[in-house]
Amino acid sequence: MGVAGFAVLAIAATGCVPIQHPPEASQRADVVQAPTDGITAKEGGDLVMALSSEPDRLDPTTSTSLYTRFVMSSMCEKLYDINEKGEIVGQLATDLPEVSDDGLRVTIPVREGAVFSDGTPFNADAVRETLERNLTHEASVRKTELGPIERVSAPDDTTVVIEYGTPFAPLTAALADRAGMIMSPTALAEEGEFAEHPSCVGPFKFVKRIPQTSIELERDPNYYAADEIHLDTISYRIMSDANIRAANLRSGDVHVADSISPQDADALLLENDLELLQSGSLGYQGLTINIGNANGSGQPVEQREGPLASDARVRQALDLSIDRPALVNSVFNNWYDPACSAVAPTTPYATDASTACPTYDPEAAKALLEEAGIETPLRVDMLVANSPDALRYSQALQASVREGGFDLRINPVEYSTLLDMQKQGKFDLIQLGWSGRIDPHGNMANFLMTGGGNNDGGYSSPEMDDLLVRAAQLNDIDERAELYGKVVELVHEDVPLIYTYRQRNITGHSVDVTGVRTYSDGVVRLARAAFVAEKE
The missing domain is CATH 3.40.190.10 (Periplasmic binding protein-like II)
Structure with missing residues (x-):
């Protein structure tokens, strides 16, 4: 029986059950804005x-850091944004896109009279140039977010037209984040990196x-x-x-x-x-396993050596060794929730399949390791940010997975260095998170599709690619949700990522x-x- 067959048996044997959230976390009321009335x-x-944490490059095309988004939200407006209800609203675009009946032509109206911070007039052609840069820049992590675009044009100063080979439903949501931050053509043409002299409308x-x-x-x-x-x-x-x-x-x-x-x-x-x-x-914290990133993100996948990279049973065993509820409640005082998926349970895309979670079962984990011929404890080196909360969680995780047969070694690294090491493929296991997007495509495709901009573990699965492509072509939420449930099931079989918990965004x-x-x-x-x- 092949690895995939063992994967199915392992999941069936241990079972998946919906996560039981601690009431203290799930009952906390959202407060999203400092008072303005009166x-x-x-x-x-x-x-x-x-x-x-230190932001990475102040460049919307190449940035991967949440903290860069904080800074750029004040100086780089997007075509769209979200409001306090999670609804998409216009920012540099004056209305939601008009999509042709076949889904292949998207027309976006943009503002008149706006000016970039360097004095360059904002217009549709500037939008075209930014989008084309996102699609062609060698270090771009936005390409997967924008989908299979065939052509971007600006027929006049206030109209942008995007043409697709196949429909792509997540586009508007993608343009409500870094892919939709429009950069000054003058700044892009200057010598040196855009990040050294960023200029946007803001x-x-x-x-x-x-x-x-x-x-x-x-x-x-x-x-x-x-x-x-x-x-x-x-x-x-x-x-x-x-x-x-x-x-x-x-x-x-x-x-x-x-x-x-x-x-x-x-x-x-x-x-x-x-x-x-x-x-x-809308995001998650988790563990990325380096399966095929031997030469750096964006390079052709090359299978790495070692049991964690080469055998899905070993990755499943690690997954089964994590007592998510106990870790989250003890380390984070019931402020956070356990998670096993990139689909937030509060979204309309959540299903039983996408919120199911492998039951903590260290005995089953040790059985899988024995089946794979692994002598325990198996040493695994994990990179982690050197922040107190990340270190507290990783130390508790270390104790949890020991019961399942793993000797987890923690290597703390400064956050921006951690991001660089992730992109270079200089890790076996890395603990990092994703702040989340309103469309599931933005939380999954970049990380799980072959060649995805954030697929830093070098995972490649034709079945996964097909599921994500098909989901992106649909407009019906229920149909998309069903496919994303299948994506999560496949993640639990192949285990390129292990989702661990979902934070609350807490700002003082x-x-x-x-x-x-x-x-x-x-x-x-x-x-x-x-x-x-x-x-x-």
Whole structure:
């Protein structure tokens, strides 16, 4: 019997059951925006945000970091955005796309009168150039997000036309994230990397960056809705330690802090001069297994050696060794939820198949390892971010998988270095997450399709590719949900990724600040924040 056959038997033997979420986590109410009712916003001021990790390149085409999205949300508008309800709304586009009956032609109307921060006029041709860059740049991680585009054109200054070979339903959702951030053609033509002199249409524009320290933005007076912007500057200060972020928030040295640790959240809720925003996440945290990334992401898949990379039974055993509910509840004080899939259970795409989870079963894990001829304990080296929460979880994980026959060795690495090592394929197992997108395609295809922009484990499966392509061609939510359930079932068989838990997005801010927003996509939005002048 082949590996795939063993995989099916293993899953059948251990069983999949729906995750039982701890009530303390699942019953927490979302608070996605700092209060604005009855508040007069102060004009001007310098807002400081504590950023939990160093962003990577300030380039929408090549960036992979959530923290880059925080910064760019203030200076790089997209064709579309999402609102507090998770609905797609126009930003640089003036309306939702018009799609032809056959689904092959998409027409997008765009703004008149907008200007990039470097003074270049915004128009449909600039949109065309950005989208073509996303499709052709050798380091682009946006191509899979945009689907099988055959041609992009700009028949006039306010109309963009995208033509497909086959229908692609997730396009609008993709354009509500980095794929839809439009870059200045002038900045793209300048010498050097765009990330060194980024220019977009946005409320704020880039001033300077001090690596590992800070990124500074200032208000752009040429922004088309400048009357809605209150702050003079936004400074993002890098503070990787959650305790330091919380201390700076309490002292008033920073006004906003992202990724508040569950270790601090309950205490901060009791502070009179601080407030917490919190929202459920569309994303996940998990473990990526390097199966075929021997030469760097984007290079042809090359099967790596070693039992974890070469035998699905070993990966299944690792999956079965993780006691998700116990780990999440003990490490994160019931603030987070266990997860076994990239499909958030709160979305319309969730099904029994996509929310099912292999039962924690260390004895079955050891049996699979024995079947695979593995001498236990099997040593596995795991890269992990050097943040306190990530280290706490990895240490608890280490103890959990030991029961299943694994000797997990933890190698802490600074976050931006971790991203580079992931892209270079310099890992066996890596603990990282994804902040989430409103369409499941954005949470799955880039990671699971052969050659996907974020498929850093080098996983390749024709069956998986076919499922994801077919799902993207459908408009019916139920039909798509059924296919994504099959995707999750195949993930549990092949185990290129092990989904472990789903965070809540927790943002702290001073009561002297209004208009801060944190939505389910994980991005902290500061563009329309302000200091409070007075309250009614």
